[in-house]
Amino acid sequence: MTLTARVGSETTAALRSFLRRRTAVFFTFFFPVIIILIFGALVGTQPTGGGLFAEPPAYYLPGYLAVVVLFTPLSRVGSEVARHRAGNRFEKLATTPLSRTEWLLSHTLVNVGIIGVAALVIFVLVVVVTGAEIPLTADLALVVPFVALAVTLFCGVGALLGRIADSQDGVIAASNGIAVPLLFLSETFVPPSLLPAWFVPALSLSPLTYFARGVRNVTYPAAGGDPLPNLAVLGALTVVFFAAGAFALPRTD
Template structure:
């Protein structure tokens, strides 16, 4: 069996496992749409300008998409790694031809597929609500690569956690601050001047800025995309090395 066959088999098994968990399916696909209904549908642009949600809905497209590309891979991959650790499954997998990077690649592909479907649902919901933004090919590129990036981060958190509950807690502890401190829902001008340079330390910032330039503001997105690609490769490689594949 080739590496492609092994990755494909693990992909199918992981996808079926996810589809059997109805609660996970519901929150993966419907929670982001519910978020849009609350913020984009109920909260209107402030006529006086300034403050939160003071710009047109199209400006916040990266923020809504960030909910999917951030929370889904962090929580799903992190908890999956922790589940394998608790059940000693990595020790069993270590006796098979499946390699660490193949397992992680299969998990990543499953999550990328789920995130793409959820992102399409988000985009459709935003268009139905009247948001004005461009459907740029860069949108798909950023969603896919950033999903890979945070799958790597999720795997790292799962490797460090001592349980599935711990992995989920760590994922939320990372995701919530990043969601609001990455040029997404909160404009940089609303932060203190000393804090604004720290926004550049968040990988999600480059996703948000790239998507916003591609779909709303205009301008070159190549720089942001290169940063996201480099970080995706780096985190995937680090996550592969950190997987507790075999017993000490």
């Protein structure tokens, strides 16, 4: 069996497994939509008015996208690893030609596809609901690799959590404990100007910061800057975290 056949078979099985969990499918799309409706429509932004949402609506698009590229792969892949460990499935996997890297790649492809669709829905809703003005330029296509790389990176982190945590409940608790601080301390919803000066350099320690900066470079012209350096750093971090996640997957239980 070829590499393509092995990965394709596992990807198909993982996709069917996800689609059978209707609650997971529903909240993958419902949660970011609620965030947009609450903060984009009900709370609204107040440009130059001060406060947390003092920037124009387009400024917060990376934050809305960050909700799905961060929370979904962490919880889904982490829970899947924990579920496989509880059912001794990695021991059975070791008897097949499918390697740990191929297993993680298959589940990552499913997440990239699902979250890619969710990101498109979010993009449209942000424009329609909040009135964000997104320039239609050739650079806008860079949002696709930014989303794909960020999802892959956090799939790797999710695999690490699934290996370290002792149960699915532990994975969910750990993923929330990591995701919530990252979501608000990665130049997503909170501008650096609202943070203490001594803390601002620490923003560069978060992989999500490079996603937010890069997407904002593309979708919010007032931010300025070149998105390619952020894409390069995000790509390098993705390789590191994906490799670490694949290495951490157990051979047996």
